[in-house]
Amino acid sequence: MRGSISQGETSMVMTVAETAPRTLDGLPAELLLDMYYAMLRARRLDERCWLLHRQGKIAFHISGMGHEAAQIGIAFAMRRGEDHFLPYYRDLAMVLACGLTSLDVMLGVFGKKDDPSSGGRQMPEHFSLRSKNIYSVSSPVATQVPQAAGVALAEKLKGGDRVAVTCLGEGSTNQGDFHEALTWAGVHQLPLIVVVENNGYAISVPMVQEMAILHVSDRAGAYGVRGVTVDGLDPIATYKAAKESIDIARAGRGATLFEVRVVRLTPHSSDDDDTTYRSKEDKVTLKASDPLPKFREHLMQAGILTDQQDTEFGAKAMAEVDYAHQTAEAAPYPDVEWGAGPVYAP
Amino acid sequence: MxxxxxxxxxxxxxxxxxxxxxxxxxxxxxxxxxxxxxxxxxxxxxxxxxxxxxxxxxxxxxxxxxxxxxxxxxxxxxxxxxxxxxxxxxxxxxxxxxxxxxxxxxxxxxxxxxxxxxxxxxxxxxxxxxxxxxxxxxxxxxxxxxxxxxxxxxxxxxxxxxxxxxxxxxxxxxxxxxxxxxxxPEGDYTVPIGPANVTREGTDLTVYAYGMMHFYCQQAAEEVGKEGISVELVDLRTLNPLDKDTVLNSFKKTGKALIVYEDNRFLGYGAEIAAILADEGFNYMDAPIMRLAGPDVPGVPYSHPLQDWFMPGPKKIADAMRKLAAY
Incomplete structure (x- = not known):
C-alpha cells in the first residue's frame, strides 16, 4: 500500500523517518505504520458500507468495526496471501490485509459481476479469493472451523509449511463444529490457529448467557491445544502473540485456540438495533474502547506517526474508498444466466 | 475377470x-x-x-x-x-x-x-x-x-x-x-457418473430402480417373464444428475412405469421420476404411474415380521409388475 505513495510524498516520509524512532515495542516503524493504515482503510470502507445501506443502495452490511486491531495484528503475523485463511463475516480488515482490494469488497457489496468472491451470488462480506488462499465465508456459523482443520490436515499430509488461520465469534464457539474441529486439531497436532474474536455478544445475547466461563481460551485444555487470550484492542500485543502461535504451528508443534478480546462498535448487522439490548452508557464505554484512535495516539506519542502523515493516510484511504465505491456502483451486474450456474465443476 | x-x-x-x-x-x-x-x-x-x-x-x-x-x-x-x-x-x-x-x-x-x-x-x-x-x-x-x-x-x-x-x-x-x-475386470476402468443403464430389455412395462431394489427387480422380472410379461429394467445408477433421456426413452417404448425404492414412499425418489414422466411423457402413458416403496413410518422396524412388512422384495415387486402389466 505504501508503494503507491507519489514521488513527492515519498521524500517527505523519508525526511520524517530520518528523525523518527525506528522501532516501538520492538517492532519496526515501517510495519507499525502499515498496520495503522490497514486499520484505518478498513474502517473507512466499513463506514462507507453503512452509509450505502442507509441510503438504500445496498441490501445488507455486517461490520467489523472495533475488531480491526485484532484482525490486523493477526494478519500481519501471517504469510499473507500464502497461509490459508478461512474468515468469517466480520473479517473485513483481515481480508483486505490478506489480498482482497477495497474495490473487490465494493463489487461484492453491490452484487456486481466482477465480485471475485462469488460474482454477486453471495451476500456482502461473504468473502473469498482463491488466488490468495482466502476461503469462502458461509452464513451458518462455525462451519469453517472443522474445514480449517481439514485444510491444516491436508497441509500436514502434503508436507507443506503453510498454516491455516480461521476466525469466528465467541457465540459460534457453542456450535458442535467448533468442538469437533478442536478435537481434530489436538489429536493430529494440526498447524491451525482458531481465532475467536470475542466481542461479548452473540447478536444480542451477552457472554454470560453464552458460556459459564470467563475466557473462551479456557476450553483449549480440553482439546489438548494451546489456549491464549489477548487484548484485541492492542494490535501490537495481538501481533506478537499471533506470531508466536503461528511460529509454533508452522514448526509442527500444534494448534492454538487464540482468543482476542474486542468490541463490537456497531449493531450486529445493518438489520439489527442494538439499543434494545445495550444502554447509552454501554455505548459511551464502547466508543472509549475504539482501537483505532488508541493506536493512533500510541504511534503519535512515540513519534512514529505525525499529524501530517495521519492526514495523508486519511486522505489516501478516503480516495481509495471513493474510487472503490464509485467504480463498483458503475460496474455491470452479472448476466441473469449466471444465476443458473454452472452448478457442477467440470 | x-x-x-x-x-x-x-x-x-x-x-x-x-x-x-x-x-x-x-x-x-x-x-x-x-x-x-x-x-x-x-x-x-x-x-x-x-x-x-x-x-x-x-x-x-x-x-x-x-x-x-x-x-x-x-x-x-x-x-x-x-x-x-x-x-x-x-x-x-x-x-x-x-x-x-x-x-x-x-x-x-x-x-x-x-x-x-x-x-x-x-x-x-x-x-x-x-x-x-x-x-x-x-x-x-x-x-x-x-x-x-x-x-x-x-x-x-x-x-x-x-x-x-x-x-x-x-x-x-x-x-x-x-x-x-x-x-x-482386474485393473483400471471407469463407469461414468450420469448415464442410467437399461439392464433388461422388455416391451410391456418399464421398471425404474437402483441399488438393492434393482437386484430384487431383476429376480422379479425373471419370475414374471416366465408368465409372459416382458419387463424393461432401468438401473438409474446416478440419482443426481439424473439421466432423463434414458428414463423417458424407455417409457416411450412401454408406456407403463413402476418405480421401486425402499425409502419412504411420500416424496421419495420415485415421486420425481413419476413427475418427469407425467410432465414430459404424458403422450406415451398407457397406465397410471405406479410406485412400490417403503411405507411412511419413521423407520424399518427390527422384529423379523415387521421388517418383512416394511421391505419391498422380489415377491412384492413381481406382484406389482403383474398388476401394472394387466392394466
Missing amino acids: SEKTLIEAIREAMDEELARNSEVFITGEDVGPRGGVFRATLGLFAKYGPTRIIDSPLAELSIVAVGIGAAMNGLRPICEIQFADFIQPAYNQIVNEAARIYYRTGGTFTVPMVIRAPYGGGIGGGLYHSQSIEATYSHVPGLKVVIPSNPYDAKGLLKSAIRDNNPVLFLEAKKGYRLIKGEV
Missing part, C-alpha cells in the same frame, strides 16, 4: 485409486486397522499406512468437514460414514457447504470428495441401521448422488466419483455387500 462381491469391488476401487493418486486418502470411523465395520477398507491400512487411512474421531460432522477442507486444499478425501443413518449430523456440512462452495465462489473453489455410506434395510438393523437417505440428498443441487447395483458398476462408478471434481455421495446397499456378486 473374476467374480467378486459388491464390497470387494468397492475395496478394489479404493485400493487402485490410492495406488494411482497420492492425493487420495480415506477417513472415517474404524477405517484403519479394523478395516471398517463392513470391511470395506480391509488391508488398506497395512498397505498405505496411517497418513492415507486415517481413523477419525467418532464425529460425523467433522469427518465430512475435514474432508471438505482437505479437498479445498488439494487432496481427494474418501469419507466413510459408518451407516447412512448417522450422516445427519453432517447434513449442514454436506448441504450448506460441500454442495454450495463451487457455486457460491463463482467456480473458484472446488470440493472433490466422496462420501461413502452403506444404506438400506433387510439386515435386522432396525430404525437406525436401515435407512435410505437418497431422496433427501438428491434434492440438493451441487451434490452428486450415486448408487451402484452390481460389483462392476460399483468399482467403475467409485473410481469416477474419486476422480470427480464435485462432492459425490456414494451410497452402497449394505444388504448386497456380500449377496450381490458379479464379474469385475
Whole structure:
C-alpha cells in the first residue's frame, strides 16, 4: 500500500523517518505504520458500507468495526496471501490485509459481476479469493472451523509449511463444529490457529448467557491445544502473540485456540438495533474502547506517526474508498444466466 | 475377470485409486486397522499406512468437514460414514457447504470428495441401521448422488466419483455387500457418473430402480417373464444428475412405469421420476404411474415380521409388475 505513495510524498516520509524512532515495542516503524493504515482503510470502507445501506443502495452490511486491531495484528503475523485463511463475516480488515482490494469488497457489496468472491451470488462480506488462499465465508456459523482443520490436515499430509488461520465469534464457539474441529486439531497436532474474536455478544445475547466461563481460551485444555487470550484492542500485543502461535504451528508443534478480546462498535448487522439490548452508557464505554484512535495516539506519542502523515493516510484511504465505491456502483451486474450456474465443476 | 462381491469391488476401487493418486486418502470411523465395520477398507491400512487411512474421531460432522477442507486444499478425501443413518449430523456440512462452495465462489473453489455410506434395510438393523437417505440428498443441487447395483458398476462408478471434481455421495446397499456378486475386470476402468443403464430389455412395462431394489427387480422380472410379461429394467445408477433421456426413452417404448425404492414412499425418489414422466411423457402413458416403496413410518422396524412388512422384495415387486402389466 505504501508503494503507491507519489514521488513527492515519498521524500517527505523519508525526511520524517530520518528523525523518527525506528522501532516501538520492538517492532519496526515501517510495519507499525502499515498496520495503522490497514486499520484505518478498513474502517473507512466499513463506514462507507453503512452509509450505502442507509441510503438504500445496498441490501445488507455486517461490520467489523472495533475488531480491526485484532484482525490486523493477526494478519500481519501471517504469510499473507500464502497461509490459508478461512474468515468469517466480520473479517473485513483481515481480508483486505490478506489480498482482497477495497474495490473487490465494493463489487461484492453491490452484487456486481466482477465480485471475485462469488460474482454477486453471495451476500456482502461473504468473502473469498482463491488466488490468495482466502476461503469462502458461509452464513451458518462455525462451519469453517472443522474445514480449517481439514485444510491444516491436508497441509500436514502434503508436507507443506503453510498454516491455516480461521476466525469466528465467541457465540459460534457453542456450535458442535467448533468442538469437533478442536478435537481434530489436538489429536493430529494440526498447524491451525482458531481465532475467536470475542466481542461479548452473540447478536444480542451477552457472554454470560453464552458460556459459564470467563475466557473462551479456557476450553483449549480440553482439546489438548494451546489456549491464549489477548487484548484485541492492542494490535501490537495481538501481533506478537499471533506470531508466536503461528511460529509454533508452522514448526509442527500444534494448534492454538487464540482468543482476542474486542468490541463490537456497531449493531450486529445493518438489520439489527442494538439499543434494545445495550444502554447509552454501554455505548459511551464502547466508543472509549475504539482501537483505532488508541493506536493512533500510541504511534503519535512515540513519534512514529505525525499529524501530517495521519492526514495523508486519511486522505489516501478516503480516495481509495471513493474510487472503490464509485467504480463498483458503475460496474455491470452479472448476466441473469449466471444465476443458473454452472452448478457442477467440470 | 473374476467374480467378486459388491464390497470387494468397492475395496478394489479404493485400493487402485490410492495406488494411482497420492492425493487420495480415506477417513472415517474404524477405517484403519479394523478395516471398517463392513470391511470395506480391509488391508488398506497395512498397505498405505496411517497418513492415507486415517481413523477419525467418532464425529460425523467433522469427518465430512475435514474432508471438505482437505479437498479445498488439494487432496481427494474418501469419507466413510459408518451407516447412512448417522450422516445427519453432517447434513449442514454436506448441504450448506460441500454442495454450495463451487457455486457460491463463482467456480473458484472446488470440493472433490466422496462420501461413502452403506444404506438400506433387510439386515435386522432396525430404525437406525436401515435407512435410505437418497431422496433427501438428491434434492440438493451441487451434490452428486450415486448408487451402484452390481460389483462392476460399483468399482467403475467409485473410481469416477474419486476422480470427480464435485462432492459425490456414494451410497452402497449394505444388504448386497456380500449377496450381490458379479464379474469385475482386474485393473483400471471407469463407469461414468450420469448415464442410467437399461439392464433388461422388455416391451410391456418399464421398471425404474437402483441399488438393492434393482437386484430384487431383476429376480422379479425373471419370475414374471416366465408368465409372459416382458419387463424393461432401468438401473438409474446416478440419482443426481439424473439421466432423463434414458428414463423417458424407455417409457416411450412401454408406456407403463413402476418405480421401486425402499425409502419412504411420500416424496421419495420415485415421486420425481413419476413427475418427469407425467410432465414430459404424458403422450406415451398407457397406465397410471405406479410406485412400490417403503411405507411412511419413521423407520424399518427390527422384529423379523415387521421388517418383512416394511421391505419391498422380489415377491412384492413381481406382484406389482403383474398388476401394472394387466392394466
